[in-house]
Amino acid sequence: MAVSVSAVVILLVIVIMLMRFGYVRGGSAFVCILLGFFLASTGLAPAINQSAQALGHALGAIRL
Known part of the structure; x- marks a missing residue:
């Protein structure tokens, strides 16, 4: 649960930054959000989550 919440926050920040700098427009961001919701209800959701x-575990294991 903690990984998914933090991932959502990070992805939301990225989308907001992309919209702010003009790389992604509002309509495109909305379509991407809809894609995420619909993808979460498919059979691919468990594989994507895993x-x-x-x-997340691999990135957490990296020691800088």
Whole structure:
């Protein structure tokens, strides 16, 4: 749960920054958000969630 909430916050910040700097317009951001909601209700959702968690664990294991 903590990984998904922090991932949502990070992705939201990225989308807001992209919109602010003009790389993504509001309509495109809305379509991307809708895609995320619809993708979450498909059979791919568990695989995407596992991949995101594995990436989070891998990034957490990196020592700088």
